[in-house]
Amino acid sequence: MCGRYALYGPVSRLREAFDAVPEGFDFEPRWNAAPMQWLPVVRQRSNGERVIHRLRWGLVPSWAKDEAIATTLINARGESVAEKPSFRAAFRRRRCIVPANGFYEWQQLSDRQGGGKQPFYIHPVGGEFFALAGLWERWTRPADGEELDTFTIVTTEANAAMRPLHDRMPVILAPGDWWAWLNGATAADQVQALVRPCPEAALAAYPVSRAVGNVRNEGAGLIEPV
Numbered sequence: 001m002c003g004r005y006a007l008y009g010p011v012s013r014l015r016e017a018f019d020a021v022p023e024g025f026d027f028e029p030r031w032n033a034a035p036m037q038w039l040p041v042v043r044q045r046s047n048g049e050r051v052i053h054r055l056r057w058g059l060v061p062s063w064a065k066d067e068a069i070a071t072t073l074i075n076a077r078g079e080s081v082a083e084k085p086s087f088r089a090a091f092r093r094r095r096c097i098v099p100a101n102g103f104y105e106w107q108q109l110s111d112r113q114g115g116g117k118q119p120f121y122i123h124p125v126g127g128e129f130f131a132l133a134g135l136w137e138r139w140t141r142p143a144d145g146e147e148l149d150t151f152t153i154v155t156t157e158a159n160a161a162m163r164p165l166h167d168r169m170p171v172i173l174a175p176g177d178w179w180a181w182l183n184g185a186t187a188a189d190q191v192q193a194l195v196r197p198c199p200e201a202a203l204a205a206y207p208v209s210r211a212v213g214n215v216r217n218e219g220a221g222l223i224e225p226v
Contacts, residue, residue, distance in 0.1 A: 002075055002132070002153045002170040004212065005103035006031045006121070006223055007040065014099060017129050018042050018178075020050035031222045033057070033100075034215045035074040041134060041151050042097040044182035055096075059152035060139040061086050067139065070150055076135055078156040078171055078195035082188065087152070090135035093184045095191070097173065098132040098153055102223065104212055105165045105205075119212050120165055121223050122205045130203075131178055133171035133194065159197035165205065172198040 007014075008029035011022060020042050033039050038054045045051065058070030069086075076087045102123035109118055124130050133154040140147055154171045162169045173181055177194050180186045206225045211217045 001105070001166060001168045002103055002155060003035065005033050005098075005100040005132075007033055007100050008220070013128060014040070014052065018050060018052070018097065018099060018131070020052045022052040025054045030218070031220055032212055032215060032218050035071065039151075040099060041136060042099060042131075042182070043136065044179075044184075046184075050182070052099075053149070055136055055149045055151045057152075058150055059086065059090070059135065059137055060148060060150045061137055062089070062139055064139060065142075067141070067148065067150075073152050075168075075170075076152045076154045078133075078154050081135070081154060081195065082192060087135055090137050090152075091191070092188065094136050095181050095184070096134040096136045096151060097178060097182065098134040098151065100130045100132055101128065102130065103132075103170060104208070105162070105169075106213075107165045116210075117213075119208050119210060120205045121208045121212075121225075122162070122165075122203050123223075125202055125204050130170075131173040131175070133173050133181060154195060156195055156197050159200050161200040161203055161205070162197075169197060171195050172202065174198070 011027035035057045040052050041055045059073040060067045060070045081087045081091045106117040106119050134151045136151040155168045156171050158169045212222045
């Protein structure tokens with residue numbers, strides 16, 4: 001599960017890290033990115049050029065009757081992504097990268113620990129950004145013909161570092177795998193092989209304020225350790 005993340009840039013580093021040009025939007029730092037928001041996504045054109053566009057989080061398949069389905073498709077389970085009707089076309093031809101400085105996960109606390117859920121911020125070790133594996137789709141609104149581009153984040157089983165927090169985690173791509181993931185011509189078995197947990201040493205986690213649980217809260221204070 002991946003339901004919240006942070007992406008605060010700066011845009012110059014985002015451009016440099018992913019060798020991609022932001023197009024058609026002003027970069028807005030986000031410390032509490034949430035589903036149904038418009039967020040930067042890296043896509044690759046057929047000529048190999050990487051671009052960054054804002055897409056809405058929550059996939060709407062091209063065949064969907066309405067866009068309400070988006071709230072249930074914020075994540076795509078990696079083990080079934082190649083077969084599930086909601087994702088299989090995008091998995092074959094419309095893969096993307098969701099850049100993030102870090103993401104959040106909630107740990108259920110025991111009664112002895114006070115109960116409730118404690119949020120943790122998970123960030124890269126030795127790097128500035130995670131490259132989360134994503135899929136995107138283009139849907140046409142029947143009422144007015146307007147096109148809507150949306151995305152989802154692919155998940156996999158948790159590695160040992162994440163398992164104390166949750167049994168799932170986003171697929172985090174190594175830099176050497178970015179081109180293969182973005183390239184629509186990559187063989188299906190090669191793409192599927194990238195859907196796996198990242199090495200434990202690639203990430204670290206620490207507890208943060210429960211304020212991140214409210215989507216209306218924003219600001220750098222949300223990623224400060226508590």
